[in-house]
Amino acid sequence: MTKTAWVFPGQGSQTLNMGVDLQDLPGAKQKFEAAAKILGWSILDICQQDEATLSRTLYTQPCLYVIESILADILSEKIGLPQLLAGHSLGEYVALYTAGVFDFESGLKIVKKRAELMDSAAGGKMMALMKFGRSELEQALKASENVVLANDNSEGQVVISGTPEAVDKVSSQVKAKRALELDVSGAFHSPLMQNASQQFESVLDTVTFSNAKIPVLSNVEPVATTDKTKLKQRLVQQMTGSVRWREIMLQLAQSNIERVFEVGPGKVLTGLIKRTCKNIELNNVGTAEQLQQVTAA
Structure with missing residues (x-):
């Protein structure tokens, strides 16, 4: 079977x-x-x-x-x-x-x-990152407050979630082929x-x-x-x-x-x-x- x-x-x-x-x-x-x-x-x-x-x-x-x-x-x-x-x-x-x-x-x-x-929910932000450096992302998240890895979808696709300032800071520190802000009301997950x-x-x-x-x-x-x-x-x-x-x-x-x-x-x-x-x-x-x-x- x-x-x-x-x-x-x-x-x-x-x-x-x-x-x-x-x-x-x-x-x-x-x-x-x-x-x-x-x-x-x-x-x-x-x-x-x-x-x-x-x-x-x-x-x-x-x-x-x-x-x-x-x-x-x-x-x-x-x-x-x-x-x-x-x-x-x-x-x-x-x-x-x-x-x-x-x-x-x-x-x-x-x-x-x-x-x-x-x-x-309000006051949060989510950002999808595609084709990025995972170790680079992990270091940036570790050094930042108010932002976490929300969706670990695959080796090449994740979503980070947190306050708008923290999400923007981390996404600016990580080289990604594409970064896309999600159309959601809050910092889910x-x-x-x-x-x-x-x-x-x-x-x-x-x-x-x-x-x-x-x-x-x-x-x-x-x-x-x-x-x-x-x-x-x-x-x-x-x-x-x-x-x-x-x-x-x-x-x-x-x-x-x-x-x-x-x-x-x-x-x-x-x-x-x-x-x-x-x-x-x-x-x-x-x-x-x-x-x-x-x-x-």
């Missing part, structure tokens, strides 16, 4: 009109309707509005959670569950839902509050999110967590586990901690994963995995057509 992992993308992978082609698939209508009751707005309406609205954290995160959950449910029904799960930032919530850690509605309520807290993290923990305490049916690799601690207590604590840490995606990809190889499905819009994660793990077969499942292709094979 081919050893398989599913990975779920996070904020930044959203695309206009995503999910529209899923609405007539089994179970999709019920989830879109359930989501509307919890959120007070329509996922499909937001996905068809405009890029600026869809890209606002308040809307992006619930939209991705619902659409990726629909895809995961249909995929698991057609081909069965994989041997390992992981998600990038917001995507970790879909991984936990897929693993049976919490139900769809509970997960969406958590994501809704997370999106509200992160959307209201940094200590500046501490207040939001404390409020978020009280929300998590209202939700019942179960042990995962499948091991999950978490962003802040890329060691697979099914333990509900560890998985819950890692979600608390995730808001202020670094997304260690580079290490997650290395774990895929070390776990002898032969095939990876990126379940969600875009090809961000498979693109990163392709450059890091040369021998893993990659599949994208973000549309009804792609879903049909992989389930018919």
Whole structure:
């Protein structure tokens, strides 16, 4: 049997009109309707509005959670569950839902509050650096306050996060082929999110967590586990901690994963995995057509 992992993308992978082609698939209508009751707005309406609205954290995160959950449910029904799960930032919530850690509605309520807290964060900045000197970056971060490595996506791509002054200072000290300021409201995945993290923990305490049916690799601690207590604590840490995606990809190889499905819009994660793990077969499942292709094979 081919050893398989599913990975779920996070904020930044959203695309206009995503999910529209899923609405007539089994179970999709019920989830879109359930989501509307919890959120007070329509996922499909937001996905068809405009890029600026869809890209606002308040809307992006619930939209991705619902659409990726629909895809995961249909995929698991057609081909069965994989041997390992992981998600990038917001995507970790879909991984936990897929693993049976919490139900769809509970997960969406958590994501809704997370999106509200992160959307209201202010005073921070995030900067993506591509093709940079890692040792140079590590030294600059070590010598600077109020800025951290927020997303360690791959050897050649990271995101730093902190106060605008600190982020600008570090990015000016590191030679990178490209530096891109992210269109976000706050310094996500940094200590500046501490207040939001404390409020978020009280929300998590209202939700019942179960042990995962499948091991999950978490962003802040890329060691697979099914333990509900560890998985819950890692979600608390995730808001202020670094997304260690580079290490997650290395774990895929070390776990002898032969095939990876990126379940969600875009090809961000498979693109990163392709450059890091040369021998893993990659599949994208973000549309009804792609879903049909992989389930018919």
